[in-house]
Each structure stands twice: as structure tokens, then as C-alpha cells.
Amino acid sequence: MTDGNVDMSRRAFLGAAAGGAAVAATSGTAAAQTEEPDFGGYLDGIDGGYEDLRGESEVTIEVGAAGNGGDLAFAPAGIWIDPxxxxxxxxxxNGGGHNIKMEEGPASLDSGPAVAEAGTTYEYTFEEADAGIxxxxxxxxxxxxMLGAVAVGGDVATITNEPEGGSNLPQVPDSAKALGVATSFAMVATLGLAYFFMKYGGDYDIQE
Incomplete structure (x- = not known):
């Protein structure tokens, strides 16, 4: 094998390794997709954000947080918790007087008249009977x-949340983790072959 052929073989294997790395990176990004409760569009376009707080026994939501053109948000506006x-x-x-009133769902939320005093609190324990949204x-x-929503338990409708900037990435089904492992293995194997041929050469001559 000539030096030129060795260089071309090395470049070929390195190119394959780079391709494997790209596939693995794409799979890793897709696997980072998460499931969020489907609030049915209720929180679309409002401020306050969403947090998955399952595993927490006590959760605090700010009333009168910055957002919606003033201090007119619940923060977080959407949460997912355990019974x-x-x-x-x-x-x-901030933001004047606020209260908590039910729109719809299994819980019975009602904090009474609007209150403006800082430090006012309203508590509600979500039990099994409140499972759902x-x-x-x-x-x-x-x-x-100034809206909010609480998802309780695992038996709620969900939607796929893509990582920021990931709207143009290919959609991957539930087998994304297995795909990521497989492509990572392929990448490692390709890199191993590339190292072997760079160090010891090979019989893969490219005829001119």
C-alpha cells in the first residue's frame, strides 16, 4: 500500500467515524425529549413556566410573579405533582389583589376574595381523588x-416537549434510548477501526 493509499484509507475511516458521531449526537438530542402534561392549550402564550415537581411532598407557587404585562403570573404556572x-x-x-378560583378539573380550589397583602398563603393537598388536571x-x-394548572398523578395526557432549538430535528419514537445506545456503540466501534488502520495500516487499497 502506498502512502497516498494509506492516507486515503485513514481519511475514509475517520470520515465514517465522524458520521457515526453525528448520528449518535442526533440520537442523544432526540432522547433528551421529555413528556409534559397536556393542559389542552390552557397555558399557551402565558407567562409563569412549567415544572415537573413529582417526588416533592411540598410545593410553593408564587402569586403575583412577574409576567403577563405586569406582576400578573403564577410561577410556575403549570406543575406536575404526585398525589x-x-x-x-x-x-x-405585587400586581394588586389576587385569588385562586377553579376553571375546571377534579380539585376544589378556592382561596376566597382577592387579596393583595404579601405573605398571604393558600394551601391545598392534592389527593388521589384529585388525579388528573x-x-x-x-x-x-x-x-x-393569570392562569395556572396542576397535573396530578401519572395517568394524565401528555405531549412531547422538544429541547430548545430542536423543532427541526427528526422525531424519534419511544425507542430513542435504545437507538442512542446502538448508535453510540457503532461510533465507538468505528473509531476503534479507524485507530487500528491508522496505526497498523490495512489492505484496503484504493486503486487510481
Whole structure:
């Protein structure tokens, strides 16, 4: 094998290794997709964010957090919790008077009249009977987007949440983890072959 052929063989194997790495990287990104509760569009376009708080026995939500054109948000606006979790809504004192009222769902949320005083709290423990999705709002600021929702338990409808900037990535089914492992193995094997042929050469001559 000539030096030129050796270089071309090495480049070929390194190119294959790079391709394997790219596939593995794509699979890794796809596998990072997560499931979130499907709030049915109730929280679309509003501020406050979402947090998966399963595993927590106590959760706090700010009432009057920054958002929706003022201090008119629940933060986080959407949460996912386990049955038995106690949720405490705590008033920040910003954005005027707020309260908690039910829109729909299995829970029975009602904090009473709107209150503006900082440090005011309202607690509710979500039991098995509250499993599902409960949607609520602040009555003085409902039209401004001060909305919230609580998903309870594992038996709720979900949607796939893609990583930021991942909207153009290929969709991967539930077997994404297995695919990621397989492609990672392929990448390692290809790199091993590339190292072997770079060090010891090979019989893969390229005829000119």
C-alpha cells in the first residue's frame, strides 16, 4: 500500500467515524425529549413556566410573579405533582389583589376574595381523588392571562416537549434510548477501526 493509499484509507475511516458521531449526537438530542402534561392549550402564550415537581411532598407557587404585562403570573404556572403533595400559593404583594378560583378539573380550589397583602398563603393537598388536571385562574386578572394548572398523578395526557432549538430535528419514537445506545456503540466501534488502520495500516487499497 502506498502512502497516498494509506492516507486515503485513514481519511475514509475517520470520515465514517465522524458520521457515526453525528448520528449518535442526533440520537442523544432526540432522547433528551421529555413528556409534559397536556393542559389542552390552557397555558399557551402565558407567562409563569412549567415544572415537573413529582417526588416533592411540598410545593410553593408564587402569586403575583412577574409576567403577563405586569406582576400578573403564577410561577410556575403549570406543575406536575404526585398525589399527596401539598401546594402552597404564596402572595408576593405585587400586581394588586389576587385569588385562586377553579376553571375546571377534579380539585376544589378556592382561596376566597382577592387579596393583595404579601405573605398571604393558600394551601391545598392534592389527593388521589384529585388525579388528573385541574385548571385555575385569578378572577381579577383572568383576562390578562393569570392562569395556572396542576397535573396530578401519572395517568394524565401528555405531549412531547422538544429541547430548545430542536423543532427541526427528526422525531424519534419511544425507542430513542435504545437507538442512542446502538448508535453510540457503532461510533465507538468505528473509531476503534479507524485507530487500528491508522496505526497498523490495512489492505484496503484504493486503486487510481
Amino acid at each position: 399527596g403533595t401539598t401546594v402552597t400559593w404564596e402572595w408576593t404583594g 385541574s385548571k385555575y385562574y385569578c378572577s381579577p386578572h383572568q383576562s390578562l392571562g
